[in-house]
Amino acid sequence: MSDQAVQTTGSAPMTMIQALRSAMDVMLERDDNVVIFGEDVGYFGGVFRCTDGLQAKYGKQRVFDAPISESGIAGAAIGMAAYGLRPVAEIQFADYIYPAYDQIVSEAARLRYRSGGMFTSPLVFRTPCGGGIYGGQTHSQSPEAIFAHVAGLRTVMPSNPYDAKGLLIASIENDDPVIFLEPKRLYNGPFDGHHDRPVTAWSKHADNVVPEGYYSVPLDKAAVVREGQAVTILTYGTTVWVAQAAAEDAGIDAEVIDLRSLWPLDLDAIVASVKKTGRCIVLHEATRTCGFGAELVALVQEHCFYHLQAPVERVTGWDTPYPHAQEWDYFPGPARVIDAMHRVLED
The missing domain is CATH 3.40.50.920 (Rossmann fold)
Structure with missing residues (x-):
């Protein structure tokens, strides 16, 4: 863990899911402009439980469910961001993000340039990517290349819990739109690169010991x-x-x-x-x-x-x-x- 951590209150082993939840918890507490929304992220806590407990802690005004409309989620997030909020919008699977692609590419990525700097788009689209759950063709894709190609977007994909939390905090604080891709095979661990070999010391690996407070990892x-x-x-x-x-x-x-x-x-x-x-x-x-x-x-x-x-x-x-x-x-x-x-x- 070479990146500088600040304002920490101790460290603990975390899965990537726990680390991502901790990042959102930290930022919801630090910044009243941060809001979390998407399909099933409120009461249910997300299909992978990344937002579990956040609505109960921060209320339905700041952590809330959205209709099953990815283009609607993206459009709402862009409007919120343009008017001063810092939305973190979850697209339930990366495979579902394509209906929102036009909004992301034509509006979010270009807003700063089209407005001559009058407006920015400080938002994050979180989405699980890749295979590993036998989800088939509509729950397993890795679309990072089509976003990295677009000027005005930042594209991030962490490989461990420590980076996941620090990168998500940095993404929420950033004034440009960020596509934050979360590999599903790494959500819960253990994983050491083999299909059939468990990691017995996963919780002791340095990158899985995560500060409980605020820190960021450069984007x-x-x-x-x-x-x-x-x-x-x-x-x-x-x-x-x-x-x-x-x-x-x-x-x-x-x-x-x-x-x-x-x-x-x-x-x-x-x-x-x-x-x-x-x-x-x-x-x-x-x-x-x-x-x-x-x-x-x-x-x-x-x-x-x-x-x-x-x-x-x-x-x-x-x-x-x-x-x-x-x-x-x-x-x-x-x-x-x-x-x-x-x-x-x-x-």
């Missing part, structure tokens, strides 16, 4: 979660754990970079690592073609070409509609990452 800084000299693995979200598992299983001295913020991107951290190792693998769960990994490959090529000792490898999900029955084959697991490491190290 534009990557984290080196595993130092190495042989190859750089650029990744984020669930596959941060996959990358670490692959390096440990193979006994390869890989450096794992958790991007945390996809846009703005910490290009300095990427360049420093790839120049050091001379080899690079890009890893993410989303489909390969036009995935965010393609942008990472282009940036590495532009800034590190003369330091590369092998072509950059991509390890991703398949270019198919999300396969319900083959979910764990679809995920890029440690074996596929190890194969990629062997290929780049052979050159």
Whole structure:
């Protein structure tokens, strides 16, 4: 935990769900302009229980349910933000966010520019992403690339409870709209990058010990979660754990970079690592073609070409509609990452 924490009142092991709830609790208490709303987030506490107990504590005026209308949720959030509130709107699954895409891209992302700075859009769209619950094609998608592509939006995906809380607090405090993607496979733990291997010491892992009070994690800084000299693995979200598992299983001295913020991107951290190792693998769960990994490959090529000792490898999900029955084959697991490491190290 290298980021500075302030105003803390002790620390405790937390799941990502607990850490996200703690972030919203902290900000609801600190700032009367913060409001939480979305489908089932009030009395029920959200389908994944991330907002459990917040309505009882802060009332129905500040934590409330919305109709099943993603475009309506987005439009209401943008209007609230333009007039001084700091809404945190939950889209129940990332797969449901597409009806709201026009509102997010055409209004929220452009409001500061269209108004010449007269209005801002300080809002957060929280949404669970990725697979891991056998939710099929409409509950398992990873749409980060289509948001990272849009000027005016920030796109964030944490990989652990400590970062989840700090990044969500920073997102709520930010004056630009933030797409905050929450990997479902990491909500409750344990997860160490394998489908069938539990993490017996999950609660003791440093990134799962979370300060109970206020702190923030910068929205534009990557984290080196595993130092190495042989190859750089650029990744984020669930596959941060996959990358670490692959390096440990193979006994390869890989450096794992958790991007945390996809846009703005910490290009300095990427360049420093790839120049050091001379080899690079890009890893993410989303489909390969036009995935965010393609942008990472282009940036590495532009800034590190003369330091590369092998072509950059991509390890991703398949270019198919999300396969319900083959979910764990679809995920890029440690074996596929190890194969990629062997290929780049052979050159």
